[in-house]
Each structure stands twice: as C-alpha cells, then as structure tokens.
Amino acid sequence: MTPLVHATTPGGFLLVLAVILPVCAVLAILACGPRHAARIAVVALAAGAAVAIAIAAELVTSGAALTYVVGGWRPPLGIALRADGLSGAMLAMTALVVTAVGLFARVQYGLAGDNGGGRAQITFWVMLLALWSALNAVFVGEDLFNLYVALELLTFAAVPLVCLDGRAETVKAALRYLLFALVGSLLYLLGVGLIYGQYGTLDLSALSRLARSDPALLAALALMIIGLLAKAALFPLHLWLPPAHAGAPAAASAVLSALVIKAPVFLILRLVLDVAPPQAAAIVGQLLAVLGAASILFCSVMALRQARLKLMIAYSTVAQIGYLFIVFPLAGGDGTAPWETIAWTGGALQLISHALAKAAMFLAAGVIAEAFGHDRIADLGGFGRVLPLSAAAFGLAGLSLMGIPPSGGFVAKCLLLTAAVIEGYPWLAATILIGGLLAGAYVFRVIDKALAVPVVPIAPRRAVPRRLELAALALAVAAVLIGFVPLRPFGFLQIGRGGLAMAGLP
Amino acid sequence: MTALLQPAILFGLTGAALVGIGLFAVVTQPGLLRRIVGCNILGAGIFLVFGAVARRGAGAGFEADPVPQALVITGIVVAFSASALAIALLKRLSEITIGEGADAGGPEGGA
Numbered sequence: 203m204t205p206l207v208h209a210t211t212p213g214g215f216l217l218v219l220a221v222i223l224p225v226c227a228v229l230a231i232l233a234c235g236p237r238h239a240a241r242i243a244v245v246a247l248a249a250g251a252a253v254a255i256a257i258a259a260e261l262v263t264s265g266a267a268l269t270y271v272v273g274g275w276r277p278p279l280g281i282a283l284r285a286d287g288l289s290g291a292m293l294a295m296t297a298l299v300v301t302a303v304g305l306f307a308r309v310q311y312g313l314a315g316d317n318g319g320g321r322a323q324i325t326f327w328v329m330l331l332a333l334w335s336a337l338n339a340v341f342v343g344e345d346l347f348n349l350y351v352a353l354e355l356l357t358f359a360a361v362p363l364v365c366l367d368g369r370a371e372t373v374k375a376a377l378r379y380l381l382f383a384l385v386g387s388l389l390y391l392l393g394v395g396l397i398y399g400q401y402g403t404l405d406l407s408a409l410s411r412l413a414r415s416d417p418a419l420l421a422a423l424a425l426m427i428i429g430l431l432a433k434a435a436l437f438p439l440h441l442w443l444p445p446a447h448a449g450a451p452a453a454a455s456a457v458l459s460a461l462v463i464k465a466p467v468f469l470i471l472r473l474v475l476d477v478a479p480p481q482a483a484a485i486v487g488q489l490l491a492v493l494g495a496a497s498i499l500f501c502s503v504m505a506l507r508q509a510r511l512k513l514m515i516a517y518s519t520v521a522q523i524g525y526l527f528i529v530f531p532l533a534g535g536d537g538t539a540p541w542e543t544i545a546w547t548g549g550a551l552q553l554i555s556h557a558l559a560k561a562a563m564f565l566a567a568g569v570i571a572e573a574f575g576h577d578r579i580a581d582l583g584g585f586g587r588v589l590p591l592s593a594a595a596f597g598l599a600g601l602s603l604m605g606i607p608p609s610g611g612f613v614a615k616c617l618l619l620t621a622a623v624i625e626g627y628p629w630l631a632a633t634i635l636i637g638g639l640l641a642g643a644y645v646f647r648v649i650d651k652a653l654a655v656p657v658v659p660i661a662p663r664r665a666v667p668r669r670l671e672l673a674a675l676a677l678a679v680a681a682v683l684i685g686f687v688p689l690r691p692f693g694f695l696q697i698g699r700g701g702l703a704m705a706g707l708p
Numbered sequence: 709m710t711a712l713l714q715p716a717i718l719f720g721l722t723g724a725a726l727v728g729i730g731l732f733a734v735v736t737q738p739g740l741l742r743r744i745v746g747c748n749i750l751g752a753g754i755f756l757v758f759g760a761v762a763r764r765g766a767g768a769g770f771e772a773d774p775v776p777q778a779l780v781i782t783g784i785v786v787a788f789s790a791s792a793l794a795i796a797l798l799k800r801l802s803e804i805t806i807g808e809g810a811d812a813g814g815p816e817g818g819a
Contacts, residue, residue: 279775347779354786358793365797370804377740377797384747384790385734391783392727392754398776399761 208282208344208407213260214270217283217342219253220293224335228328236324240308243327247304250334254297261290267698277405282344284407286698288550292341292468295554298680299460299561300334306565306673307453310572313670322366326454333359333457340465346394346404349469350387353433357383360462363454364446375445382432382442386466389429396422406476415479423478427486430466430473436490436527437497440520444504447516452568455512459519460561464553467526471549474530487530494527495633502640506647511567511577514644515560521637522556522603525549525618528630532621545625548617550695551684555610558681559599565674566592566599572670573662579651584660586652591671593652598678600645602685605638610684720760726753740801744794751787755780 227246231239260268267286275281285293307330311323336359339352357380365376398404400418413419435443443463447455474483474490498521505517529549569592570585571577586593602611615634622631730750734743762776 347782351782351786354790358789361793361797365800368800368804370801373797373801373804377794377801380790380794380797381734381740381743381747384794385731385750388747388750388754388787392757394779395754395758395761395776398758398779399764 208269208271208277208284208405210271210274211264211266211269213257213264213268214283216253216257216260217268217270217285218272220250220257220338220342221283221335223250223253224331224338228331228335231324231328231331239324239327240311243304243331244308246331247301251297251301254293257285258290258294261285261287261697262694265697277345277408278403281348282405283342284344284698285342287695288468288471288699289341290697291550291554291695292464293338295557296334296337296341296461299557299677300330300457302673302677303453303456303561303565304330306456306568306670309667309670309673310453310568313572313667322368322451325362326366326451329359329363329454330457333363333462337461337465341468344406346397346406346409348404350391350394353387353390353465353469356462356465357387357433360458363458364450366451366454367449369449371445372449375442375449379442379446382439386429386432389432390426391429393422393424393426393429396425406472410476413477413479415482419479420482423473423482423486426473427470427490430470431493433466434463434470434523435520436493436523437500437520438493440497440501443520444513444516447519447564448510448512452512452564452571455516456561456564456568459516459564460557463519463523464557467523467553471526471529475533475546484531487533490527491531491627491630494524495630497521497524497527498633498637499640502637502644505644506640509578509580511570511579511582511648512564514579514648515563515567518563518603518641518644519560521641522552522560525552525556525615525634525637528618528622528633531627532618532625532630543621544617545621547695548614548621551610551617552614555602555614555681555684558677558684559602559609559611562595562599562674562677562681563603565677566596566671569666569671569674573664573666574660575663579648582648582651582660583654583656584651588660588662589666589671591668591675593649595671595674595678596652597645597649598675598682600641600649602678602681604641604645605634606642608685609682611681613685716760716763719756719763723753723756723760726750726756729753740798744791744798747794748787748791751783755783758783 224246227242230242234242257268267284270283272281272283307326333356336352336356340349340356343349343352361376361380364379365372394404396418397409400416401409401412403409432439447459450458474486478486501517501520505514505521508514508517526549529545532545533543567577569589570582573589574582574585602609605611605615615638619631619634622634726749730746730753733746733749737743737746758776758780762772
C-alpha cells in the first residue's frame with residue numbers, strides 16, 4: 203500500500219522542477235522582451251525534457267514513487283506532489299510531444315519570416331510553456347484542490363491557443379471551449395467541497411484509504427467525473443472539441459489533442475480506480491464504457507464523413523478517447539488490483555501511443571496546409587509525391603490509430619481486446635474491432651490521396667523544407683516504436699502502485 | 709423547522725439552489741453573455757457550499773474551519789480570471805463580427 207504519511211524522497215525536488223521550470227521560462231520571456239521568446243522557449247524545452255528523463259530514470263532505479271512534501275507541511279494540511287509509474291510515463295510523453303511541437307513551431311515561424319516580433323508567436327510560446335507546467339502539475343498532483351487549480355491553469359493556457367489566429371470562428375470555438383471547461387471544473391470543485399466536508403482531507407492517497415460507500419462521496423464523485431468528462435470531450439459532451447481543435451494552428455492543435463484532454467482522463471482514472479468504493483466503481487465503470495463505446499462508433503463515422511483533414515483528425519481524437527473509457531469494466535472485477543490487469547496496461551499504452559500518433563498527424567496536417575494553403579481532402583490527390591515524409595508520418599501514425607502491428611496502438615488495442623474477451627464483454631470486443639476498421643477507413647482515405655496519381659499534378663503553393671516535416675515523422679516513429687517494447691511498460695507502470703511488479707499477469 | 713434555520717444548513721441549501729439556477733442558465737440560455745453570468749452564479753453557489761462546510765467542521769475550537777475558507781479565496785481568484793478571459797473573448801468576438809458587417813447573428817446568436 204501507499205505509505206500512511208507522505209515524506210519527501212531523494213529525487214522529489216525533480217517534481218517541483220517539472221512544474222516550475224516552464225513557469226520560470228514564461229517569466230523570463232516577459233522580462234527579456236519578445237525578441238528572445240523563441241530562444242528562451244527552446245532552452246526551457248531542453249531543460250524540461252531533461253527533468254522528465256531524470257524523473258523516469260529515478261523511478262526506474264529506485265523502483266518506488268517519488269514524493270515531495272511542499273514546504274515541509276505534511277498532508278492533510280499541506281500539499282504533496284507524487285509521481286508513480288503512470289505519472290512518470292505521462293511526464294515523459296508530455297516532454298516528448300511538447301519538445302517535438304516546439305521544434306516544429308520554431309521552424310514554421312522561421313519560415314514565415316517572423317523572427318520573434320510577431321504577437322501570435324510570443325503568445326504561442328508563453329501559452330505552450332504555461333500549458334506544460336499545468337500538465338505536469340496535474341500529473342504529479344496529490345491534492346484534489348491543487349488539481350482543480352492545475353486544471354484551470356490548463357484551460358487558461360489552452361483557450362488562447364485555440365484562437366491564436368484571431369478569426370471570428372476560432373474565437374467562437376475558443377469561447378465555447380471555455381464555457382464547457384468552466385462548467386466542468388466548477389462541477390469538479392463542488393465535488394471537492396463535498397469530499398472535504400465529509401472526510402476533512404483532500405489528499406488522494408489518504409482518501410483512497412478513508413473512502414467508504416456513503417452518499418456524499420458518491421454524489422461528489424458523480425459531479426467530479428461528469429465535470430471531467432466535459433473537459434475530456436467524451437461523447438455526448440464532445441461538441442466543443444472538433445471546431446476548437448481543427449481551427450487552431452497545427453502546432454497548437456497537436457498539443458491540445460495529444461495532451462490537454464489527457465489530463466482530465468488521467469484524473470478520472472485516478473478517481474475511479476483509487477478513490478471510488480468498489481461497488482460504485484463497477485457501476486461507474488459500466489456507464490463510462492457505454493459512453494466510450496458510443497464515442498468510438500459515433501465519432502469514427504463522423505471522422506469518415508469530414509471533408510477537411512484537420513476536422514477528420516479532431517473527430518478521430520474523440521473516437522480514440524473512447525478507448526480509454528472502456529478500460530474501466532475490464533480492469534478489476536476478480537479481486538486483483540486494477541493496475542495489475544492487462545486492461546490497465548492496455549489503457550495506459552493507448553493513452554501514450556494516441557498522444558504520439560495524434561500529435562504526429564496534426565503536425566503532418568500542418569505541413570500539408572503550409573504547402574498547399576488548404577486541407578480539403580478531396581483536393582489533395584498526389585500530395586505524397588510532394589511531401590513524402592509527411593505522408594509517411596501520417597501513415598505510420600495511422601497504423602497506431604488503427605491498431606495494426608507493429609505499433610503502440612496495436613499492443614494497446616490487442617491487450618484491451620484480450621481483456622474484453624477474458625472478462626466476458628463481447629460487445630466491447632466488437633466495438634474495439636469495428637472502431638479499428640472505421641479508423642482504417644478514414645486513415646486510408648488520406649493515404650489513398652497521398653498515393654494517387656492525379657491527371658494534373660498537384661503543385662505546392664510554396665516549397666516546404668524537409669526539417670519542418672521531421673518533427674511529425676519523429677513522433678509517428680515513436681508511436682510505432684512503442685509497439686516494439688511491449689513488456690517494459692508492465693513493470694514501469696506499476697511503480698509506486700503497490701503489489702509485485704510483473705506478478706499475476708497472464 | 710429550527711434545524712433548517714441553523715446557519716450551516718441554510719447556507720448549504722442556498723448554495724445548492726444557486727448551483728441549480730446557474731447550471732440551468734448555462735444549459736438553457738442561448739446568449740453567450742448570459743451563459744457567462746450563469747457560470748458566475750454556479751460558482752457563487754459552490755463557494756457558499758464551501759462556507760457551509762467550513763462552518764460545520766468547526767469542531768476543533770476555532771470559529772470555523774480555516775481550510776475551506778482558504779480554498780474559497782483561491783477559488784474566487786480563479787473564477788474571476790475565468791470570467792475576465794471569457795468576457796475578453798466575447799468582446800473580441802463582438803468587435804470582429806461587427807467589423808465584418810454583423811452577419812449570421814453576431815455574438816448573441818448562440819454557441
């Protein structure tokens with residue numbers, strides 16, 4: 203079990219660094235003026251990535267969770283930061299995606315001749331760094347109210363990214379996103395209040411021991427989970443997502459789709475698996491799985507019907523998020539701790555491989571829009587000849603979304619499918635398979651265009667340097683490579699979660 | 709009847725009512741400004757609930773439990789920033805749409 207009282211572990215200060223480094227960079231940008239924004243941001247990206255790697259290395263070598271007690275004040279009065287295996291994986295994934303997106307944006311802004319003076323560029327760097335800090339705070343947060351503040355910071359950083367170009371429709375999409383997110387976080391806050399009233403603590407690991415099946419806790423969990431679902435854009439609360447994610451510039455869309463919606467999903471995972479009493483968790487799990495399955499089927503079909511590439515990728519995000527919610531009934535049920543089951547590992551792998559694949563897809567779509575000036579799928583015939591690397595990145599990321607070996611998505615979906623069959627959920631197994639087929643259909647629509655030989659060869663509006671395409675390709679390759687290390691995550695994800703690593707796995 | 713008049717219960721019930729009114733406004737009102745106001749009513753209700761929690765937990769000899777009060781102060785700051793951001797976006801949206809000749813309903817035309 204988790205220790206009764208939190209105590210700072212040797213590498214604990216790394217968690218603080220992960221949260222405050224990006225904020226320090228934001229302050230440095232504001233202090234040094236706009237001309238240095240991009241340079242400071244790149245330095246911060248490198249430093250943040252180093253911190254994430256150090257946290258992962260510390261987790262592997264010590265084999266136990268990292269904890270930092272802020273100011274030496276122990277919970278329940280103080281606030282603890284804690285990173286277990288899952289948090290460590292999320293931190294590393296976030297660092298990888300943010301760094302790749304940052305390098306992409308650096309090249310893209312360089313192309314536009316915008317060498318530091320542009321207002322959109324400075325806003326982008328400031329918001330990207332703020333968003334990174336907020337994400338890290340969510341992943342290492344251990345205090346429910348602290349998590350509320352982190353979620354709100356995340357929203358405040360994400361909303362300006364949506365309307366970076368300032369067109370009326372993107373401002374409208376940003377405002378709609380903000381309203382959904384606000385109502386979501388207010389419902390979450392109400393749940394936090396109820397939990398504090400009942401238990402007198404907001405510390406997650408204390409709650410996981412204290413929680414019993416009483417009406418106040420159930421009402422609080424219901425409110426918090428509904429609020430987080432609105433932020434995570436699960437069907438039928440997904441309406442804000444496609445216009446917001448499709449309207450943003452490519453680099454912003456990539457972080458929004460790959461990372462921002464993962465934060466509420468991560469919190470729902472923790473609430474359901476760590477805090478909710480078992481019977482309630484079973485019922486909530488069934489409901490979430492139904493919504494997840496509806497999400498997969500409905501939004502995959504919607505993705506298939508889109509005429510614009512970025513809208514298609516945005517609908518695909520909602521569909522892929524659905525897979526994360528069918529984990530709940532599959533994990534646990536027969537007495538084993540949820541995080542020891544293959545469904546849990548499958549869900550965590552899906553979380554990570556989707557982030558990499560989706561960021562790669564949005565960046566590839568960004569390169570396409572940069573080269574041709576539009577992203578209408580019907581008019582993109584033969585784009586693979588002009589942009590071979592981007593077409594390859596899109597295809598490799600597509601492999602992971604479809605769940606075709608060898609890719610991270612394949613391992614994730616294969617584990618989920620196996621769990622669905624073992625646990626006796628044929629309808630979930632069918633949903634996973636149909637979702638894979640639909641994903642194949644919408645990815646193939648684009649690949650078909652890439653390989654087509656049009657009568658009139660497609661001409662780019664302007665030449666795009668290869669280095670702009672590299673970020674997307676690197677992320678797509680990373681999404682595929684995850685499929686080659688299928689056994690490592692089992693042990694890593696269980697660090698700090700109690701139970702014996704690798705034990706009890708079929 | 710006297711149980712209802714205890715401050716903690718009264719505040720809790722009022723908070724619950726405000727949460728209901730705010731949520732109703734956010735879901736049913738077509739105008740964006742009204743939705744933002746709805747969010748604020750919802751927030752006010754939640755802060756009242758926190759107040760009731762603070763009052764109830766005053767068993768340790770304090771006037772009231774200070775932790776929920778600290779949470780409310782932080783919550784108000786966050787809610788204020790959220791409102792400011794929403795209003796700024798709405799203002800920008802109305803400027804753009806008026807500049808474009810106010811086609812298709814403008815900012816009050818729904819979300």
